[in-house]
Amino acid sequence: MLPRLEIVRRLHPVDLVAPGSVHVEGTTGGVIAMPAAAPYVAATTDAREPTGLALHLAGHRIGATLDDGSVFLTLDDGQTTTELRSRRFHRAVAPSGLGLTLTGTHVTAWSHEADGWVARARHDLRDVVDTRDEQALADLRVEVPSGGGVGGGFGQLGLRDVRFVTAEDGTPLRTDGVLWLTATSAGPGFFDTAHTSVWRLDPAALEVEHTGDLFFRRPDRPGVFGDHATHLVRTDDGWLVATSTWGDFEQPTTRAGRREPAGLRVTLAEQPATADLLRGTHVLDTRELPLPTDGLASIATWDPHLVRRDGQWLVGFVSARRFFDFHPALAGGTHLDDLRLLGAATDRRSTEGTTLVEVDGRMVVLASDGRDSRRGQRARFPAYDLTMAEIGTLDAPYPTNLPWPTLARLDDGWLMVTFNGRRTGGKLLGYGTHGALVVMRPA
Numbered sequence: 001m002l003p004r005l006e007i008v009r010r011l012h013p014v015d016l017v018a019p020g021s022v023h024v025e026g027t028t029g030g031v032i033a034m035p036a037a038a039p040y041v042a043a044t045t046d047a048r049e050p051t052g053l054a055l056h057l058a059g060h061r062i063g064a065t066l067d068d069g070s071v072f073l074t075l076d077d078g079q080t081t082t083e084l085r086s087r088r089f090h091r092a093v094a095p096s097g098l099g100l101t102l103t104g105t106h107v108t109a110w111s112h113e114a115d116g117w118v119a120r121a122r123h124d125l126r127d128v129v130d131t132r133d134e135q136a137l138a139d140l141r142v143e144v145p146s147g148g149g150v151g152g153g154f155g156q157l158g159l160r161d162v163r164f165v166t167a168e169d170g171t172p173l174r175t176d177g178v179l180w181l182t183a184t185s186a187g188p189g190f191f192d193t194a195h196t197s198v199w200r201l202d203p204a205a206l207e208v209e210h211t212g213d214l215f216f217r218r219p220d221r222p223g224v225f226g227d228h229a230t231h232l233v234r235t236d237d238g239w240l241v242a243t244s245t246w247g248d249f250e251q252p253t254t255r256a257g258r259r260e261p262a263g264l265r266v267t268l269a270e271q272p273a274t275a276d277l278l279r280g281t282h283v284l285d286t287r288e289l290p291l292p293t294d295g296l297a298s299i300a301t302w303d304p305h306l307v308r309r310d311g312q313w314l315v316g317f318v319s320a321r322r323f324f325d326f327h328p329a330l331a332g333g334t335h336l337d338d339l340r341l342l343g344a345a346t347d348r349r350s351t352e353g354t355t356l357v358e359v360d361g362r363m364v365v366l367a368s369d370g371r372d373s374r375r376g377q378r379a380r381f382p383a384y385d386l387t388m389a390e391i392g393t394l395d396a397p398y399p400t401n402l403p404w405p406t407l408a409r410l411d412d413g414w415l416m417v418t419f420n421g422r423r424t425g426g427k428l429l430g431y432g433t434h435g436a437l438v439v440m441r442p443a
Contacts, residue, residue, distance in 0.1 A: 001383070002359060002407070005396035005416055005440040009206040012436035014424055015155030016042040016099045016110065016117055018210055021281065024142055024151035031056060034142040034151050037281050038215035038224040039131040040187075040195050042101040043142050045149035047092075047112070053100040054143035055107070058129045058136040061143070064100035064109035064121070066092065071111050071120035075128060086121050089428040101154055103187035103194075104226055104247065105131050110425075117157075118426040119188050132223030134283075153213060153281060156185035156197060158435030160419040161229040162406045163305065163355075165198070165278070168235045170307040170356055170363075172408040178202055179408060180278055181417065182214070183435075184228040184246075188425055190432040191246040195226030198278055203408075203415055206439050215283045216243060216267065224283055227267065231305050232277060239277050240336075241269040241284055242315075244302035264300035266291055266317060268336065289315075292331050292341040297321050303404075306336075307356045309363065314386070315339060316354035316365055328354040328367040330388055343388030349373060351382070353404030366394060366405040381405045399438050416440040 024032050024043070031054075034041065043053045047066055054063035054074075061076040071092050072085035097112030102125075109121040125131055142151040164172040165180035173180050179201040187193025198212035216227045225247035233240040245265055267286035271277060291301045298319040305316040313336055320326040327348035331339040345351065350370035357364055365384040369377045381394035394405055401421030408415045422436040423429075 001392055002394055002414060003442040005394070005414065006443040007397055007438055008441050009439035010436055011208055011439070012158065012422065012424075013208065013210070014116060014157055015210075016044055016101055017150050018153045018155035018213070020210055021153030021155075021213070022150055024144070024149070027148035029144050029146040029148055031141050031143045032151070034140055036137045036140045036153070037283050038195070038226065039102050039104055039137060040154040040213070040215070040226055041140065041152065042099065042154045043144060043149055043151040044097055044099045044112075045145055046147060047095040047097050048147060051098055051145050051147070053098060053145070053149060055100065055102060056141040056143060057131065058133065060129050062102070062107050062125070063143070064098060066095060066098045066111065069095070071095075071098070071109050073107060073109050073121045073123055075123070084121055084123050086428060089426065090120050092118070092120060101188060102131060103154055103189070104192045106187070106189055106193050108188045116424065119428045122188060122428060130223070132225065134224055137224070154187070155210065157188060157424045157433040158186040158419075158422065159183040159197070159199075159437055160186060160401070160435030161303075162404060162417050162419055162437065163231050164406060164408050164417070165232045165234065168233055168240075168306070168308040170309070170358060173234050181208070182230045182232045185213075186433050186435050188429050188433060190430070191249045193432060194228050194246065196228045196230040196243060198232070201417065203410060208437065212277065212279045213281045214241065214277065215281070216247070216269065217283060217285050218245070218267070219287050229303050233306050238273045239271040239275060240306060241271070241277070242289060242304035242306055243267055243269075243286070244304065246302070264302055264320075266301050266304045289336060290339065291315065291317050292339050293319050293329070294341050296329065296344055296346065303352050303354055305355050307363065313339065314356055314363065316356050318352045318354055319344060325349045327351050328365065328384070328388070330354070330365055330386060342386055343384070345382070345384060345388050345390070348377060350402075351377070352402055355405050355407070357407050358409070364391070366407070368402050368404055370402045396440055401434055403438065413442050
């Protein structure tokens, strides 16, 4: 089996404006065109009080203001201006910058303080404007103060749901010695503020670089979504992109409370070999990837991982009986549109990150048992055969949250890249901002 692994590196890149996606930069203020492919954008400026930033979208001005140490949002539809200020979190402490982000339907105002970016106000725009409308996004403008600012694509508060970009046989894709990862770029809130990003990993220096972002059109509704928990696969004649429709998933609540969570499933995008999905921003058309859940009482599926060996596809995924009671499963077949269920670990209730990897010449299914699992199944990485019978465990430290067992066999041994539950962005945001990378090698 696999050797004992130990932690050798931790990485936690945080950027409101992604360094490689800057579209507006300078010392001159004003309202500047900043067309966006998806509703994941940001702007920042130095804090010289009073100061402000704004996004102009579909006839609405969405602003962030810093005035007398207080950070708040304003919404202006051309007739009425509404001020939104958090009663508990609006006071900035020695701010050195002001930020404004749009992530999905959520707009957030930030102050840059001693410990980094802190969210001071947040609002869901769902009932105000359709932030996912492509025509409106194409006309997006950013307003910066007279001292200037920076605007562009939103970066990340953390990284999680990490997968190596692979060839269809499961071999990690390598170019000039470097590896590639997809990750969920955490946003300022629950899962509907995150999106899929692409990263270059130097296996010698153990450094990462943000190189691209992937967004998705759904087959059954209009708009652009930040779906994530993605596996990017290079085939002989193009690309396959399997992802989970987390992009509009809300935190579950009681029926008497806020909205119920949206449905969750796996979609598939196909792109020609000429498309460079490792770099730049891409919006991909998708179709549903039909995953068999016979006898599983499944209400949702997520976390796809695809491998093709000997003319057969293997697809690892997660099936949920309810939110949040979920377990790993495996499907197989000659074609991705005609899969059959090979097995499922139905004894699990908090296990995800289903990952296929070749170990000693045979395919093994790995997963991650969360700390909410049953006694004896907590905080571990179980290993299964292709019938989903448990055959052992991966001997490795188990970080916080639900770290995925993302492994690559390199010339000098195994490399594992996973994540933890470290949050950032301040107390206003709650769960969902988490994800620092944790890198492991053999002990």
